[in-house]
Amino acid sequence: MSILKLEPRRGRMIIHAFGRKYDWIIEPRYWRNPIIGVITLLALPLLMYFFATGVFGIRPVALLSALIFANILAMIGTPLVLQIIGTGRVSFGPHFFVAVGGYTAALLSKNYGFSPALTLPASFFMGALIGLGLSPITIISRGIYFVLITLLLPFILWELTYWRSDVFGAETGIPGVPLLIFTGDVVLDIMIYYYVSIAMVLILLFFTDRVMRSRYGFMMGVINEDEEVALSYGIDVAKIKVITFTLTSGAIAVAGWFLAHYQGSFTGPVWLQPSFLILILLTTTLGGKGAVYGVIASAYFIATLREVTRTQFGEMSVVVLFIILLILLYILPEGFWGLYRKRRYREYVPSIRIRRA
């Protein structure tokens, strides 16, 4: 009798080893696709650096910067998707929390000498605290009222940066924020920044995925579909909304922390612009409704397309970029994830074979 015996079955592998039986599910959603995805994301900058030089006239450093921008979009888009599902509302103010995180990191670094390791939790907590204070809007307002409230927040902060330019620095921002990485080699620095940003995306993705697959994720899905049904069946909608809005606001603020320590300054008026909001919303929408993995794909697509249009169309680049994205919204109403799901449909909850006794 052999020590190791493999018994391949459809969708799983049974392994008999050392007198024990291991049942290894090899269905893609359990392990294969995430692993392939992670390997691709980790290899992408190296591949692009060595093979994409000169493609569409993009320099490797510019390409890596575009990928870092993709990671920033993904850092915002991933918790935003969770927020949309858990509150049943689309916030038009995610960039407000980016600015909250960025200003927190910049002000604490500059005025109190906080290191990036300290400004990271501070940015998260500031975002979460403001999110907690604003969370009742997810309960009391809906439709156009929720949109207007969330849309006004970044405008208020924008005005505040000019009104108190002594604190926020208006369009010059807050310079002198310590850099997260500085080796002296520009290309190496940017490569490390990419890996730091992708690590942050993967951590966010891991937590978001865990939440989505948990009982809370399931209940958030019910809230997203019909709040009254959720309430009728014992789900504490208000509690779930408050927790979701608070934690996701904190997570979005972390993107601001990264921006401040990546650029060595934080300039609110740059990130509070409506065009940045549109890119964030396009990332979540093109990703596919409620699709966390789709957000990563669309963030990379949009950031790369933005770089390509910038080098190819000059002054018209923004117009061309938005026209292409508009066409994609029209032809892909379910986003990139919709394309995947149509090919490989899997139920959200694992299907279990029922045997009658």
Next chain:
Amino acid sequence: MLEVSNLTKRFGGVIAVNEVSFEVEKGEIIGLIGPNGAGKSTLVNLISGFYLPDSGKIRFLGEDITKKKMHERAKMGIARTFQNPRLISNMTAIMNVMYAVLGSERGSKLSLVEAYGEAAYYLDIFDMLKKRDVLVADLPIYELRLLELARALALKPKILLIDEAMAGLNPAEAERVSKLINRIREEFDLTIIWIEHVLKIIMRSVERILVMHYGKLIADDTPEKVVRMPEVVEAYIGEEVV
């Protein structure tokens, strides 16, 4: 078990429920009838917490629940079905029962897989287990009604409020649903308040009937006595049924 006293609900100038009072004992099955717009569904909405009353009190298991939120009442054991099935159409049948299992009082202790197993049990009661992975959007009205009942039962209710379970069903289907309601009442020791327009079925299924008309409770007695009350005949039943 349930005490409703002087319950009133107004929508602008319309008094949908007007000073309604009644009591329900444990294990009773009560029919709630009346013409369209009589206030039956509003009364169910008030008991389940969908609306808060303008005045009056609701006590459930000795506790004043008038101001309690809907999800708190659900956890206490008040389950309801909807006049037009309100299920989550892009979820499968079993997922629609799972959230009721998770929302129940004991649900906080269950994992998703345990909730799945329990939901399968409730689907099986209504012979819906084979449809567990079918999207709700693809189910016919009869199965939607059964699924609504399975979901309500998954909450492990002490009282079940059924809002027109027969609407849209043919006579044979209505008969099957009626038998199932009586079966679950016996098996799960349920108290039921059942709004229904199919009088032949409700009259022989319940022990007591409440009749509403223009928001007021105009009768509260056994089916045999209610059908002979002149005000009920005039307001709702009509001579041909009597």
